[in-house]
Amino acid sequence: MSAPRNVRDAVVIGAGPTGLTLAIALRRYGMDTIVVDKGPSTKREPRASVIWQRALEALRDLGCADLVMSQGLPLNRGEFHVRGRRAGVQQVQLPDTAYPGPLSIEQDVVERLLRDRLRQLGPDVQWSTEAVAVRLDGGSAEVDLRGADGNTRTVDCRWVIGCEGSHSIVRKSLGIPFEGEQRHNLQCMQLNAEPDWSHPYDPGATRIFINHGVTLITDPVPGRGTRFFAFCPDPAPHSQEPPTPREMESLVARATGEPGVRLVPTDPYWANRSRFHDRLAATLRQGHALLAGDSGHLWAPIGGHGLNTGLLGAHNLGWKLAAVHHGWATDALLDTYNTEQRHTAQEVMRNMRRNILEIPPNLPTLTAIQLLLPQLLRSERFARQGALILSDFARNHRKSALSTGRAGPGPLRPGDRLPDLRVTSETGSGRLHDLLSYQRWSLLVTGDGSGTSELRKLTDRYVMPVALFTIRTEPPGHRTRPEGTLLLVRPDGHIGLSARATDDRALTTYLDRWFVRKT
Structure with a gap:
């Protein structure tokens, strides 16, 4: 046997x-x-x-965010330079989250x-x-x-x-x-170094230098070093050797328009050449x-x-x-x-x-960037949309079979990440994400909580853990649903179902589709 x-x-x-x-x-x-x-x-x-804001929220769900935050540098803006001239600044910080900016780590x-x-x-x-x-x-x-x-x-x-x-x-x-x-005629060269150039060390800023045939991005790293990485054409695609400091100095000088740049590699040494x-x-x-x-x-x-x-x-x-x-x-x-x-x-x-700000530009594209980018960086709408894309807060699961219900007024829809608003609930005043948990689903009801006892009875029929909260946003009506709305929120913080709080049928249909009933 x-x-x-x-x-x-x-x-x-x-x-x-x-x-x-x-x-x-x-x-x-x-x-x-x-x-x-x-x-x-x-x-x-x-x-x-770099770890962006949405990933920091995910790491918090797993009990890792505090450790990561303690070892990184919070970033708050990106500075753009085109053909050696400063084109403007993009703020990357956002509201409605415990992690308003990305982290250099x-x-x-x-x-x-x-x-x-x-x-x-x-x-x-x-x-x-x-x-x-x-x-x-x-x-x-x-x-x-x-x-x-x-x-x-x-x-x-x-x-x-x-x-x-x-x-x-x-x-x-x-x-x-x-x-x-394979991506042809594109390589990325990287080096960690302490630079001798005209841009002082700034622990909160990412710098982007755009010039003909090269885009250079620099991030501060803990310990006063700087990560240099550049996208450029690939004239020798069979070369596997990492770039030398002298090669990176030449590339940095070409991107910034500043001659005489000197790079002293940090310890431990890190240089890399990548194709994709x-x-x-x-x-x-x-x-x-x-x-x-x-x-x-x-x-x-x-x-x-x-x-x-x-x-x-x-x-x-x-x-x-x-x-x-x-x-x-x-x-x-x-x-x-x-x-x-x-x-x-x-x-x-x-x-x-489509990211023309990082793909090495040809001359017509470079000219267009030089003319348009300063204007765009002065636009609050452009800045906010860019920050939302970078943070991954703009990404959603609206087309998922798991996203159901009325879109309703405002920008928040089924499949969206739930913003971390200030709310009042039966547990007191605090942040909305403090009510959520990666270990269960959360049923949020806006309003005075009438009818929630029936909702509790309904969710108790299933073995999937679900917690129910009645919430009011601070200030009232701020970027949420009207009173009498329920939001069934997934463990990862995305909205699964949006419906009227009295619509037991919509909630039951959703739960029966995805959850297993108790025997």
């Missing part, structure tokens, strides 16, 4: 920011989750350097902090452990893992999630097409296997949203996978991760291709 199989709940392959974020989310839901990575330890390459620091959080919730990453094959078997999966000693073992699990990057073994094992193409593919997996879910981060989508880092899109994708996936795994929700809920995240990736890719 064979021994019973020891089946783990989930195996996360890849211990980069996306994989660590997802594993933290699953462990917070009580799932037995292991993380494996073929590398020997947490990476020491800085790579990405390098990826290796983020990974270290996420790993610390993971170890608070269970075992460490299994380093030097490479996934070499994945097989699906009905309601479970098998993962072949090869250790540092060369021996291979098989782990049985309910779910396997590929977060291991562009060469994902999960995607390849399941034959999922990775659709797209724009690719999207045909599906991010196949049965009990899923893809997240660069395993499912990647693009040139124009706009600086690769890391953030991966973090937010893991934030989206974690609660859905846990709800289906625990039997709280129908399997269709997990399918919405595929549709929502692929739509988000497609939108980011479209925005990236």
